[in-house]
Amino acid sequence: MQIKLKLHNTLTGKKEIFEPLNPTHVGMYVCGPTVYGEAHLGHARSAIVFDVIFRYLQFLDYKVRYVRNITDVGHLEQDADEGEDKIAKKARLQQLEPMEVAQHYTDAYHRDMELLNVKKPGIEPRATGHILEQIELIEKIINNGFAYEVNGSVYFDVEKYNEHKPYGLLSGRKIEDLQSGTRELAGQSEKRSALDFALWKKAAPEHIMRWRSPWSVGFPGWHLECSAMSAKYLGEQFDIHGGGMDLMFPHHECEIAQCEAGNNASPARYWLHNNMITINGQKMGKSLGNFITLQELFSGNHQLLEQAYSPMTVRFFILQAHYRSTLDFGNEALQAAQKGYKKLINALRILKEFNYEEQSENIDEKNTQQINQICDNCFHAINDDFNTARLVAQLFNLVKKINSIHVHQIALHSIENATFNRMKELFTRFTEDVLGLKEEESFDGKALINALLEFYKEAKAEKDYETVDAVRAKLKQQGIVVKDMKTGIDWAYEE
RNA sequence: GGUAGCGUGGCCGAGUGGCUAGGCAGAGCUCUGCAAAAGCUCCUACAGCGGUUCGAAUCCGCUCGCUACCUCCA
Secondary structure: OOOOOEEEEOOOOEEEEOOOOEOOEEEEEEOOOEOOOOOEHHHHHHHHHHHHHHHHHHHOOOEEEEEEOEEOOOOEOOOHHHOOEHHHHHHHHHOOOHHHHHHHHHHHHHHHHHHOOOOOOOEOOEHHHHHHHHHHHHHHHHHOOOEEEEOOEEEEOHHHHHHHOOOOOOOOOOHHHHHHHOOOOOOOOOOOOOOOEEEEEEOOOOOOOOEEOOOOEEEEOOOHHHHHHHHHHHOOOEEEEEEEHHHHHHHHHHHHHHHHHHHOOOOEEEEEEEOOEEEOOEEOOOOOOOOOEHHHHHHOOOOOOOOOOOHHHHHHHHHOOOOOOOEEEOHHHHHHHHHHHHHHHHHHHHHHHOOOOOOOOOOOHHHHHHHHHHHHHHHHHHHEOOOHHHHHHHHHHHHHHHHHHHOOOOOHHHOOHHHHHHHHHHHHHHHHHHOOOOOOOOOOHHHHHHHHHHHHHHHHHOOOHHHHHHHHHHHHHOOEEEEEEOOEEEEEEOO
């Protein structure tokens, strides 16, 4: 069965059949986090959405080069002309080296991503490690006449660029509309137009993140890193560029302009944007201060949280919605996700234990046909712009079949052998390999040992030595020895 | 103000012209020492008003409500 993968391309506003530049390889670049704070639910969504896309492309046997950057030169805060680097600001507050702050939050991000079972990208480049590449790109843009230098800073000339190629294609904006929407800062700006953006900024004396360049000692502009790093690792043209919808304008728009102006090529063929997480219908974000960090979610330590939610619950919650829809946070929804996740994972466990031996002579045509249909539907769902919500729905249809087989309402061997194998393979691979859901052990091993020791104690009191020996043997199999001491019963790891 | 989008059953959330998504919650039944799990059944909605159509949640128009982007943000 061959259905083509379709994806929604922000650049065209349409669903298109995915055709990579090279039929066997895919290059994908996703905007990663700016590491000046703890990762929150929004970061998780973006990471998980593109993780699933990465996983599914691999499932389809593409060789994928996945690049997700770490932004450790912060973007400018507030107005460009008086901006202070976010990382530098945080560093001053905490009396730390900027790189120390960046490292701390990078580590925190990695820790959270690992908990969420997000695969590591193939390359995770840092902006500070690619200052030279950024300088080179600026030089190309200047040489092509699309940037100008003022007092050691370099700005991108949006109007000039717009004469060459339309600016605003990605976000559906027209330069006239943008111009009417901005107000000129009288005399304060070095920029020729309010729409222009910085490629290089001369550092003020107190600015602690600084590098030498042909123009000044300073730091690169807000959008440059992604252009420089994607070109370096994926080439001037590659297949997929992803990120949050909030990055569409101006970040991705500027990226396109920079690449066109410097390399004369539109960087990505397909632009994918995930929608926002909302909280009471309002966007969750750093700027609004209404975000919930992943650590708070995992620990339940937040005013809005009624309980802790495990990483897999969070992952499942995100996958139950399509990535281009907003997803509203709520305790009720998270609790529903928790139950749903466990239902799915219980079925997976059962399925793995089925032992199909020999096909019976009486084939259950109806169920065999239905299972095949559901398997087909799984592909239709995921191939339709990575619709994980529909895929999950189909997997739950299989859960019903799996559970019915488990309680012998459907006879295992009445399902056609090939169909059973197909179900087993697809259910497992879609759940684990594509959706990235895994079994999460929610129990406490030590509590279980203590529970067993209760029985041990009771049996001993009743002089039921058969049970006593059995319990001791079972625990020993797990490398636990029971210690009968005068002071009470205890256990230890077997030495 | 400009641009884009959204409004689906108690909750979350798919669906873009006919073919009851799915999860959670609720009700009943089966199973069962009790309970749970599981299965089956039920609850069958598309903001409002008009229009197009044999047929609309789905297309068009209007009205109401909400949101996002235009400034850093996943």
